[in-house]
Amino acid sequence: xxxxxxxxxxxxxxxxxxxxxxxxxxxxxxxxxxxxxxxxxxxxxxxxxxxxxxxxxxxxxxxxxxxxxxxxxxxxxxxxxxxxxxxxxxxxxxxxxxxxxxxxxxxxxxxxxxxxxxxxxxxxxxxxxxxxxxxxxxxxxxxxxxxxxxxxxxxxxxxxxxxxxxxxxxxxxxxxxxxxxxxxxxxxxxxxxxxxxxxxxxxxxxxxxxxxxxxxxxxxxxxxxxxxxxxxxxxxx
Numbered sequence: 001x002x003x004x005x006x007x008x009x010x011x012x013x014x015x016x017x018x019x020x021x022x023x024x025x026x027x028x029x030x031x032x033x034x035x036x037x038x039x040x041x042x043x044x045x046x047x048x049x050x051x052x053x054x055x056x057x058x059x060x061x062x063x064x065x066x067x068x069x070x071x072x073x074x075x076x077x078x079x080x081x082x083x084x085x086x087x088x089x090x091x092x093x094x095x096x097x098x099x100x101x102x103x104x105x106x107x108x109x110x111x112x113x114x115x116x117x118x119x120x121x122x123x124x125x126x127x128x129x130x131x132x133x134x135x136x137x138x139x140x141x142x143x144x145x146x147x148x149x150x151x152x153x154x155x156x157x158x159x160x161x162x163x164x165x166x167x168x169x170x171x172x173x174x175x176x177x178x179x180x181x182x183x184x185x186x187x188x189x190x191x192x193x194x195x196x197x198x199x200x201x202x203x204x205x206x207x208x209x210x211x212x213x214x215x216x217x218x219x220x221x222x223x224x225x226x227x228x229x230x231x232x233x234x235x236x237x
Contacts, residue, residue, distance in 0.1 A: 089210055090128045090136065091227055092116055093162030098140065101153040106144075109159055122148050130210045133157060161226035166191045168232035169198035178226040185220040187230055197234050204231040 090096070092112050098120065100106040110118040116129025118136075123143040128136050137156040144152040161178040164187060171192025184203055194200055205218045206229040224230075 087132065088158070088226075089130050089132060090158075091162060091208075092129065093227065094128075094158060095160040096128070096133070096136070097157050097159045098137075099155045099157075100140075100144065100149075101155075103149065103152070112162075164224055164227065165229040166232070167229065168203075169195040169234050170232050171195060178224070182224040183220065184218060184222050184224055184230055187224055188220070188232065194232065199233045199235040204233065205229070206231070 090112060092114050094112045096110050096112070096118065098106070098108060098110055098118070106121055108120075110120065112118055112128045115125075117125045117127050119125050120140070123140070126136070126140055126143065131139070133156040137154045140156070141152050141154045144154070161180070163175045164178050164182075165175050166187055167173045170188055171194075173191060176187070176190050184205065188194060188203075200220075202217050202219055204215055205222065205224075206213060206215050207225060208214075208227060
């Protein structure tokens with residue numbers, strides 16, 4: 001009997017040993033790229049792609065971006081946002097600091113009047129409307145050199161910009177001082193915010209430059225310029 005059991009035990013032991021010695025070899029698994037990486041960098045995912053129609057925050061974000069309107073507002077080239085004093089054209093209401101070096105009697109703050117000029121001692125009225133600060137400084141220099149000061153040195157800088165105007169569906173329409181880097185949205189906030197009937201997505205902005213006045217339909221993030229007029233319309237529903 002014992003002789004019969006020995007071969008059976010040997011076969012059974014062989015089977016057990018082969019099962020223990022057989023281990024799964026390690027498999028290198030590349031981490032699948034997330035949908036956020038795909039959205040941020042535009043690189044297609046190398047890993048398994050989840051079936052469409054599943055819920056979750058990432059699919060919801062992707063669907064929201066895909067459904068969002070693009071290029072809904074186009075600011076015409078004639079209305080360039082930003083504040084660049086060297087290219088800024090002066091007009092009535094601007095206050096200027098004019099410095100004539102070595103001439104304390106001429107150095108002062110001058111406001112551009114309704115006719116578009118400033119009035120200085122010795123040289124009288126100097127046209128300023130439509131000029132840049134550098135252009136006005138050159139004009140003042142030329143006038144002073146003409147029989148008053150041999151080699152005048154003049155600098156002009158803007159002390160205060162002309163005000164902007166806001167009309168229509170705001171709590172307090174009117175005229176307000178302009179502050180550099182303002183937007184339409186901040187101007188509406190200064191005017192007390194929207195009225196209950198206001199249209200809150202776009203406004204009509206009127207801008208005047210040396211070429212004339214132009215009206216634009218713009219979103220609330222549009223940069224504002226001195227002298228601009230904002231018209232906040234009424235919503236239809």
